[in-house]
Amino acid sequence: MTIREIAKILDAEIICCEENADLDVHTACGSDMMSDVLAYVKNQSVLLTGLCNPQVIRTAEMMDIICIVFVRGKRPDEAMIELAVERGIPLLSTGHRMFNTCGLLYDNGLRGGGDF
Amino acid sequence: MYDAIKFTYNVSGDDFTRAGEASSDVKGKLKKMNVPPDAVRKVAISMYEGEINMVIHADGGQITVEITKDCITMILADKGPGIKDIDQAMQAGFSTAPDNIRTLGFGAGMGLPNMKKYSDDMKIETELGVGTTVTMKVFI
Numbered sequence: 001m002t003i004r005e006i007a008k009i010l011d012a013e014i015i016c017c018e019e020n021a022d023l024d025v026h027t028a029c030g031s032d033m034m035s036d037v038l039a040y041v042k043n044q045s046v047l048l049t050g051l052c053n054p055q056v057i058r059t060a061e062m063m064d065i066i067c068i069v070f071v072r073g074k075r076p077d078e079a080m081i082e083l084a085v086e087r088g089i090p091l092l093s094t095g096h097r098m099f100n101t102c103g104l105l106y107d108n109g110l111r112g113g114g115d116f
Numbered sequence: 117m118y119d120a121i122k123f124t125y126n127v128s129g130d131d132f133t134r135a136g137e138a139s140s141d142v143k144g145k146l147k148k149m150n151v152p153p154d155a156v157r158k159v160a161i162s163m164y165e166g167e168i169n170m171v172i173h174a175d176g177g178q179i180t181v182e183i184t185k186d187c188i189t190m191i192l193a194d195k196g197p198g199i200k201d202i203d204q205a206m207q208a209g210f211s212t213a214p215d216n217i218r219t220l221g222f223g224a225g226m227g228l229p230n231m232k233k234y235s236d237d238m239k240i241e242t243e244l245g246v247g248t249t250v251t252m253k254v255f256i
């Protein structure tokens with residue numbers, strides 16, 4: 001599915017980098033701990049998180065993650081948006097909580113990737 | 117391809133929001149130099165973990181990155197408290213990070229094992245009360 005479709009499914013706002021919203025993604029991961037994202041994520045392209053600080057954008061950059069979805073209505077601040085824009089990473093914000101966000105995307109065909 | 121190139125970064129210890137700037141800069145430079153994506157990623161992840169450690173455990177430090185045609189060497193040197201027991205620190209899940217670090221998304225005790233995993237060679241030199249130097253290599 002595309003990032004734009006993710007936004008629609010989650011009733012999410014695309015906060016920046018909408019020019020990249022038609023990129024195709026197949027796998028996602030969800031975590032509030034960047035330590036775990038760095039240690040366990042392999043080739044997932046979307047990060048779902050309730051954490052909202054600049055290290056979320058940097059972690060995504062290091063892991064070659066191409067889209068970040070903030071759950072529970074979290075909204076990135078200007079500094080975070082600037083970091084994301086420099087890297088061309090679309091930021092989305094949804095009111096859904098983590099479990100429902102994952103469930104909705106899974107239902108629509110997005111998978112976790114990896115072995116487990 | 118290119119001769120040996122060297123970059124040095126001063127990493128500030130008092131601004132967590134800026135932690136990772138050096139790693140981000142190196143990742144951008146390596147991409148521009150057409151270093152293979154796999155090696156770029158290994159450097160980016162291992163250096164970022166090391167840079168975060170410097171900021172949260174050692175009040176900042178200095179990072180030197182040397183690039184030759186077949187190897188990228190990262191030297192992360194700090195004047196922090198040092199590591200009491202390296203074997204223990206290397207275990208997945210061991211962390212002395214305070215709770216406020218965990219609310220920032222770090223402090224799971226996964227960084228050092230991850231640095232070991234993503235680098236091709238890693239050496240830690242440390243002395244209590246003096247500082248820590250982590251040297252990592254990624255072969256291209």
Ligand SMILES: Nc1ncnc2c1ncn2[C@@H]1O[C@H](COP(=O)(O)OP(=O)(O)OP(=O)(O)O)[C@@H](O)[C@H]1O
Nearest residue numbers: 035169173205211212213222223224225226227228
């Ligand atoms: N540069 C350093 N100076 C002093 N102590 C360090 C340094 N790097 C690591 N340590 C010690 O080693 C422990 C383990 O480090 P590691 O990076 O594996 O986990 P962490 O930083 O606590 O959590 P995470 O990396 O998952 O965010 C740290 O909690 C800290 O006690």
Ligand SMILES: [Mg+2]
Nearest residue numbers: 165169227228
């Ligand atoms: Mg760490």
